[in-house]
Amino acid sequence: MTEYRGWIHQRQKELMQRWYARLDESARTGWPPAICLMISGNCVELLEAFGIVPIYPEVNALQLAIRHQSLEPILAAEELGYATDNCAYVKADIGAYLMGLTPSGGRLPRPTLVLCNFVGCNTYIKWFEHVAAFLDAPLYVLDVPFLRGAEPSPADIAYVVAQLKELVHRIEALTGLRFDPDRFRDAVRCSQRVEDLWSRIKHLARREPSPFDAYFDAITLMGPLYVYRATPEGVEFFERALAELEAKAARGEGVYECERFRVVVEGPPPYPYFRAFRDMFARWGATAVASTYSTVGGIWEFGFRHDPDRPFETVALHMLAHNLTNRNYLQRYDQIRRYVEDWRADGVIIHFVKSCRLFSAGQGDMRDYLTKALGVPTLYIESDLEDPRYFAEAQIRNRVDAFFEALERHKRAGQRRIAV
């Protein structure tokens, strides 16, 4: 097992630490201003144009979970009245705020604005209403129409653009800063470049063997992708990451010594057991060649890019149509189908997470589609992305093992349709 850990991991850590240091500085000195924002289909380019630092509660929550620090804030939130069946990301985040707990140990600033980019996930609105209420901060809900047809309508685009422009005025009024259209275009240009590089990285996974794991390793790359997408640091990071992975591919190196299985993963990972979960796949030499979770922030592998010549419009288009959460469920089925076919996968792993109904409600039907309509082998497992109380390690391992054993037999026999 030669799990790759190189410059990418080191640099990723540095970049994330630097982000937390900026947030700490903002908390201590009041500058730069900080705005709460969601990961999915967001307008971070607009914040970058003002030099505002984003606070990502989702990143904070997952960092707490991966460091095994999520249970305490979850319990604190439940004490306050949250239900066991509420999204545990929200509970960890709110609980951590109230306890003064942060993943870095530094401070988090009180947001100048709580900006809810509502892209599909209803929990986002509730979450940010609560952040605004508990921190006594102003709230703006940027309402993005859900993608109910194949493409957004002109009315959808006009609505989002109008709100983005209102948001500019709101930020100006709150911070006293002036909006700089040139800086906005620069930020959009950086995003465009990062998206291009990220997309090329994702397409490297079409090689056999794939030089990286498009689920587990993609998560390492997602931190810089979300925090630094619209910055020169982001461009520099992804240029070097691509070069490194291309070199690996050129040497014919895969994730493991032998790539035995190629899978597509649907659903977020169980962060409290990230390492244990990864090992369950590693021992089978199973590489994720694509994942839906890595497209929450944006789907770029099929060609969409921000465009500095149409900054507002392409920011709106990204929010409307080019991120996983604002696309409808059947479009997700189709996204998975494309991965299976174009990235040549042997099967699909569906990870149901109790916290996230956006991801998980209906995954049984998705499975029905994959196995019956497409004849793709699937594995269905359940746990949670944040709450350590819902991970039945032995049971999940048994299912994973049973799936790959069956997959191996069927691969040998040239059959496909299996479901565990």
Add this chain to the structure above:
Amino acid sequence: MEELIRRCEEIVRDVSFPTVRRWKAEHPEGKAIAYFPVYAPVEVIAAAGMLPVGLHGAGDRLEIQHADARFGSFICSIVKTTLELGLTGHLAPFDGMLFSSICDSARNLCFVLKRNFPELYVDFLHLPHNPESASSRAFLRSEYARLKAELERLAGRRIEEERIREMIARYNENRRLIRALYEWRAEEPHRIRAWELYVLVRAGDVLPVEEHTALLREARAGFARRQVKPRDSIRVVLESAFCEQPPLGVIRLLEDAGCYIVDEDLTLGRRWFREDVPVNGDPLQALAESYLDRSVASSVRHDWRYPRFRALLEKVRARRAQAVIFLIAKFCEPAYFDYVLFKRELERAGIPHLLLEFEEKMYTFERLQTEVETFVESLLFE
């Protein structure tokens, strides 16, 4: 009177949708469009010569045999029973189904239904969550225009603006009567049992509006003639069962345990607007503006200009309620979330509250009964 209520109860409980089947038999060209809770612009549907039907899952009348495998654990029952209705042929009288942006499970259900029932017209309305933005009005108007065009395609004929205005007037009248019944019930809660008002109002989900309006008038007169004495009960507001509906037994239990339910959000879609929708001018604009500016507060509609926790507090005060009972459907995430800020607000104001969880498929109520009785006693003997 008792006969009328019994009829309503029957209509509401029957998942073979006899009133819809009857209407379709009488209107061979007519189509029936069901909508998932909580709100839909029924006026536009009715103006197309179609029957809008409010669907609230199958309650305890249908065993879930197929839908569990499609929706798995931790998902509320109404999502499953709605799919089960489809998978067992119960949605046959319907030609279309509408959903809106109320929660993540319901939204995914919309598209699961679309895949499994390609012959049905299944659509998703994006009802805006940023009423603060002036642009949300133009957007919602365009969304209603899109719906209108889809319905025209389905009906094979144009929908005249005048016809939408007429329907707005009819539904205004219906909503006005319901609002008045609610006002009256809050004044004289001993005259109308909560479960009676509930089935009476909910019958409107499956009846043509004219028929339901007539029923409301008849009931109003019947209730007024009733000779009943006030009971020794506490006045409570019931909150959070806005989508999945509790079994009738639960509503009866609350009353029997000593509660006057002076307001609730059980069938909120039937009295969605605080005042009439304007009948002049562009009807789609009027519906859009009414949704954004004149809707009742609800856990599925987000408007930070007037947060829902403040609206709840004002409702409690306006109804002179002594307490709030939260009746939350298991796994209903919007209700769970709102509970946290509701609770904070009520505690600041010193208003007692009780949290109860239910499932539409619930057959024994002993535990709930004990909880409610203890709560009521603690208030009566304070």
